[in-house]
Amino acid sequence: MNNAAADPLVGTTIDKRYLIEDRVARGGMASVYRGLDYRLERPVAVKVMHPHLAEDAQFTARFIQEARQAARLSHPNIVNVFDQGQDGDLTFIVMEYLPGITLRELLNDFGVLTWEQTLDVVKAILQGLDLAHQAGIVHRDLKPENILMADDGRIKIADFGLARAASHNTQTGQALLGTVAYLSPELVTGSSADVRSDLYALGIMMFEMLTGKQPFTGDQAVTIAYQHANASVPLPSHINPDVPDELDEIIRWSTLREPEDRPAHARALLDQIIRVEQDIKKRVAAGEPTRVMPAASDEADGTQILTRANEPRPHPGDDEPTEVLGRAGDVFAGLEVPDYAEASSTDTPAQAASKPRRGPGAGVWWAFILSALATIGLAVWLFAPQGPTVVTVPSMTGSTVQEAGDALQALGLVVSEELDQAFDDTVPAGLVITTDPESGVDVEEETMVTLIISQGVEPTALPPLLGLPLEESETRLTEARLTLGTVERKYSDTAPSGVITEVTNDAGVTIAPGTELDAEAVVNLVTSAGSLPDVEGLSVEQAQEALQEVELQGVVGGDGEFSETIDEGLVIQYSPSTHDAVEPGDTVTLTISRGPPLVTIPDLVGETIQDAVDALEDLGLEADVRTVLPEDSWSDSRAEVTSVEPAEGQQVPIGTTVAIRSFA
Numbered sequence: 001m002n003n004a005a006a007d008p009l010v011g012t013t014i015d016k017r018y019l020i021e022d023r024v025a026r027g028g029m030a031s032v033y034r035g036l037d038y039r040l041e042r043p044v045a046v047k048v049m050h051p052h053l054a055e056d057a058q059f060t061a062r063f064i065q066e067a068r069q070a071a072r073l074s075h076p077n078i079v080n081v082f083d084q085g086q087d088g089d090l091t092f093i094v095m096e097y098l099p100g101i102t103l104r105e106l107l108n109d110f111g112v113l114t115w116e117q118t119l120d121v122v123k124a125i126l127q128g129l130d131l132a133h134q135a136g137i138v139h140r141d142l143k144p145e146n147i148l149m150a151d152d153g154r155i156k157i158a159d160f161g162l163a164r165a166a167s168h169n170t171q172t173g174q175a176l177l178g179t180v181a182y183l184s185p186e187l188v189t190g191s192s193a194d195v196r197s198d199l200y201a202l203g204i205m206m207f208e209m210l211t212g213k214q215p216f217t218g219d220q221a222v223t224i225a226y227q228h229a230n231a232s233v234p235l236p237s238h239i240n241p242d243v244p245d246e247l248d249e250i251i252r253w254s255t256l257r258e259p260e261d262r263p264a265h266a267r268a269l270l271d272q273i274i275r276v277e278q279d280i281k282k283r284v285a286a287g288e289p290t291r292v293m294p295a296a297s298d299e300a301d302g303t304q305i306l307t308r309a310n311e312p313r314p315h316p317g318d319d320e321p322t323e324v325l326g327r328a329g330d331v332f333a334g335l336e337v338p339d340y341a342e343a344s345s346t347d348t349p350a351q352a353a354s355k356p357r358r359g360p361g362a363g364v365w366w367a368f369i370l371s372a373l374a375t376i377g378l379a380v381w382l383f384a385p386q387g388p389t390v391v392t393v394p395s396m397t398g399s400t401v402q403e404a405g406d407a408l409q410a411l412g413l414v415v416s417e418e419l420d421q422a423f424d425d426t427v428p429a430g431l432v433i434t435t436d437p438e439s440g441v442d443v444e445e446e447t448m449v450t451l452i453i454s455q456g457v458e459p460t461a462l463p464p465l466l467g468l469p470l471e472e473s474e475t476r477l478t479e480a481r482l483t484l485g486t487v488e489r490k491y492s493d494t495a496p497s498g499v500i501t502e503v504t505n506d507a508g509v510t511i512a513p514g515t516e517l518d519a520e521a522v523v524n525l526v527t528s529a530g531s532l533p534d535v536e537g538l539s540v541e542q543a544q545e546a547l548q549e550v551e552l553q554g555v556v557g558g559d560g561e562f563s564e565t566i567d568e569g570l571v572i573q574y575s576p577s578t579h580d581a582v583e584p585g586d587t588v589t590l591t592i593s594r595g596p597p598l599v600t601i602p603d604l605v606g607e608t609i610q611d612a613v614d615a616l617e618d619l620g621l622e623a624d625v626r627t628v629l630p631e632d633s634w635s636d637s638r639a640e641v642t643s644v645e646p647a648e649g650q651q652v653p654i655g656t657t658v659a660i661r662s663f664a
Contacts, residue, residue, distance in 0.1 A: 077128030190429015190456030203254030423458030497530035557589035568595030
């Protein structure tokens with residue numbers, strides 16, 4: 001509370017709307033405050049970016065963009081983002097306020113959770129992840145600190161979409177160690193993150209909830225990262241025998257080093273966990289133990305034995321080799337952790353007992369030699385000219401961590417145990433981009449130098465393009481570091497001419513705004529050529545002018561067609577006339593009306609009047625009967641037709657009236 005009380009923002013109002021009441025947390029990127037929304041009269045959480053980060057315009061823009069993406073997510077297990085804005089030098093996000101604790105605080109208080117409690121937490125997280133992943137948003141920084149446990153029992157994921165903005169800024173110290181502990185191998189090695197990266201982090205969190213510790217630990221980020229890239233996550237039952245075997249398998253599945261071997265998405269993992277939970281509960285209800293097979297371990301050296309997915313785990317004593325660490329092509333494969341990055345530790349009693357002991361004679365001689373060296377060193381220090389030795393920091397760009405560390409130490413410089421990270425368009429992931437201080441700077445010996453490691457080319461996201469003019473879309477693609485591929489024009493009844501109607505990748509698959517893409521990925525666009533004209537009933541000249549306005553050429557083809565509705569000589573239609581079958585510049589064929597169809601007058605002389613009338617009506621003609629005979633006698637044989645007009649054999653349009661005469 002002392003820090004919060006000294007915070008200058010406490011008691012102020014941001015954006016003339018949000019009263020800052022108290023600071024509740026401070027992270028590497030921002031401080032979080034409890035506040036009050038004056039307009040809606042509700043408590044809110046306000047995340048304010050640290051001033052030194054707000055000075056970076058590119059970082060601020062990314063922070064805002066990611067906040068807008070997060071605001072699209074609405075789910076009971078995701079912290080809602082209400083607002084985002086800037087007030088002077090302050091860049092802030094307004095979120096749902098949840099009184100409670102984080103999962104990290106819960107683990108600090110209780111150490112280990114039961115398998116039932118663990119599954120309750122994990123199911124809630126997966127439900128939120130499922131919605132986000134369907135929206136094309138990857139969290140990237142899933143960890144206990146970002147899981148909120150509300151006082152009313154709700155479980156929510158925080159900071160969705162903000163991890164990508166944060167990763168642009170280098171991180172050091174405990175903040176980096178806290179993040180690296182949950183990084184998937186593909187993120188460690190600089191590959192693109194996808195939904196399976198979040199599932200890996202969740203598997204690590206499950207391990208920690210069930211055992212009270214993380215599977216990989218170390219004093220430096222590189223040590224932990226090396227283990228993620230090269231080692232398999234051990235089974236939690238080796239640490240906590242109460243963990244059911246089914247959860248061993250769940251954690252092993254979600255933390256496999258190859259992303260394609262993990263669950264394809266959050267829903268797949270959630271469905272499997274629900275089935276597993278039911279199986280465990282049935283077994284417990286039947287009085288069976290939750291462990292159905294013994295944990296596997298190598299009793300000789302304590303190395304945990306891991307098997308591949310879908311293979312049975314060996315029992316103790318089985319003659320099975322441990323899994324070989326390392327993966328072809330990994331940035332850290334074959335990397336020896338440098339001396340300056342190794343964690344110092346004291347020997348266990350057993351290790352101390354196993355070390356050879358030196359005799360007392362050796363100890364005396366060593367004491368004598370050390371004393372002599374100390375005397376010589378003191379003399380040199382007293383009588384030699386004093387003054388710091390200055391060295392120039394060399395360029396380490398493109399070097400491995402080991403190479404850079406060795407080179408800098410050879411110059412008398414101290415290499416920091418903390419590694420900064422940054423994206424870089426030219427230096428491959430895992431190699432050194434630069435140093436701090438930078439190369440070419442003169443420094444004294446023993447100066448601390450920090451290595452800045454490449455995370456590879458920074459991924460980007462497809463900006464909204466639908467409905468925009470082509471020129472503006474090109475500008476947005478350039479700003480997003482994406483490459484414009486082909487531009488097609490297609491006719492549309494709904495979009496005005498010139499605006500974007502479809503966005504596809506290089507494989508021709510439609511991609512939605514916000515989809516994460518590799519930098520410089522090719523994006524193809526389809527623009528509207530306007531709607532196709534309706535030429536029915538127009539003259540040939542009028543139809544051709546209408547088609548020319550949408551860049552189509554119309555030519556008359558064929559002998560035309562009869563039409564009962566379109567007058568002779570006018571246009572009936574053109575073909576092709578469907579949007580997908582015609583493109584600007586194509587030629588279409590005009591069909592001209594020949595007027596109503598013609599029929600031939602049949603031979604009706606000698607037929608009864610009624611038969612003649614029926615025959616004409618069947619042909620679509622009208623009958624005009626001229627006779628003195630009453631109509632009820634027209635079927636009599638004596639009521640014969642003596643003549644018709646028009647005469648037999650003449651062609652007339654349908655609907656023509658034919659005169660029938662009978663003088664019987």
